[in-house]
Each structure stands twice: as C-alpha cells, then as structure tokens.
Amino acid sequence: MKQYLVTGYDYTDEGALKRRADTRPHHLDGVKELKANGNFVAAAAFLNEEGNMIGSVMMLQFETDEELEAYKQGEPYITQGVWESVDVKPIKVAVI
Template sequence: MKQYLITAYDYTDAEALNRRMAARPHHIEGVKALKESGNFIAAGAMLNEEGNMIGSTMMLQFETDEALEAWKQNDPYTTQHVWESIDVKPFKVAVI
C-alpha cells in the first residue's frame, strides 16, 4: 500500500473550533473505520498555544491515490468545512 502524511489546517474564523467539535464524533468514527480496514497508521490533532485544536496530522495508507482522494473528499472534516487546507505527501514508515 502507498503511505501518506496528511497535514490539514483548520479554518481560522470565529466558528472554526465549534465546527470541529460538532464534526469530531463523525470524523472519529471514520478514523475507526480506517483502522479496521488497515488504512490507519497514526493520527492526532495539532494544538495552538492555548491548547485548542487547530488542525490534524495523519499517517494513512491506501492502495491507490484515488482511494486516498475519495477518503479525503468524504471525511466529515472536509464536508463540514473544518479543514481549510490539506497537504498530502508520500510517506514511508520506518521499520525499526
């Protein structure tokens, strides 16, 4: 499978954190499904100085770029306007 490092930054408007918190349970359910299907490697929220979530970093793997794109377009953080920008880079987990 191809591995990817996803860095997604949230919108910065006054309602951004509220949208994130409203979408979060749905996003977490999707991440659980990614784990069950073998697509999940690791993930977490990026925090600002106040400890508020301002983005996400994920390491995922998919068979194809198209499968990654389908996930990205359907994730609740995308559809519910939490993530303003999403950067995807090819990635290789080190086996140590």
C-alpha cells in the same frame, strides 16, 4: 501499500473551534473505519497556545491514489468545513 502524510489546517474564523467539536465524532468514526480496514497508521491534533485543536496530521495507507481521493471526498473535516487547507505528501513509515 502507498503511505501518505495528510496535514489539515483548520479555518480560523470565530466558529472554527465549534465546527471542529461538532464534527469530531463523525471524523473519529471515519478513523475507526480506516483502522478496521488497515488504512490507518497514526494521527494527532495540532494545538495552539491555549491547548485548542487547530489542525490535524494523519498517516494513512491505501493501495491506490484513487482510494486516497475517495477517503478525502468523505472526510468530515473536509466536507464540513473544518480544514481550510489539506496537504498530502507520500511518505514511507519506518518499521522499527
């Protein structure tokens, strides 16, 4: 499988934190589905000085780049305007 580091940075407008909180249950449902399908490796949220979430990092794996694109098309943090920008890089997770 191809592995990817997906980094999403949240919008910084006044409603950004509420939008994230409102969308988070849907995002987590999708992560559970990714895990059940063997696509999820690991994830974490970026925090600001106040401890609020301001972005995310996910390690995912898919058979094809097209599967990655399909995930992105359905990712609630993208479709609901939580992530202002998304960066995807190919990675190789170390097996220890």
